[in-house]
Amino acid sequence: MTQKTPAQLRADAEATLRGPGQRRIELLAQLEELDKELRPLIAAARVVEVPIRRITEITAVSPNTVRAWTAAEGQ
Numbered sequence: 001m002t003q004k005t006p007a008q009l010r011a012d013a014e015a016t017l018r019g020p021g022q023r024r025i026e027l028l029a030q031l032e033e034l035d036k037e038l039r040p041l042i043a044a045a046r047v048v049e050v051p052i053r054r055i056t057e058i059t060a061v062s063p064n065t066v067r068a069w070t071a072a073e074g075q
Contacts, residue, residue: 038059038061039069039073040073042055042059042061042066042069042070043069043070043073046066046070052066052067
């Protein structure tokens with residue numbers, strides 16, 4: 001059995017990253033689209049005083065993000 005060179009080991013490591021990396025990229029793109037949809041809905045929910053804690057329970061959006069999005073919508 002021959003040993004692999006460092007370059008071959010790096011190439012193997014990169015190859016194993018490709019599939020999961022591509023899936024992650026695709027999921028992040030989907031998340032961005034969902035965020036675009038959620039942002040105005042969260043702002044509207046805050047206008048009618050839905051608590052931030054409840055919004056985070058329903059959407060899994062962090063409280064800081066809810067606050068930031070709400071502040072940005074108010075500008």
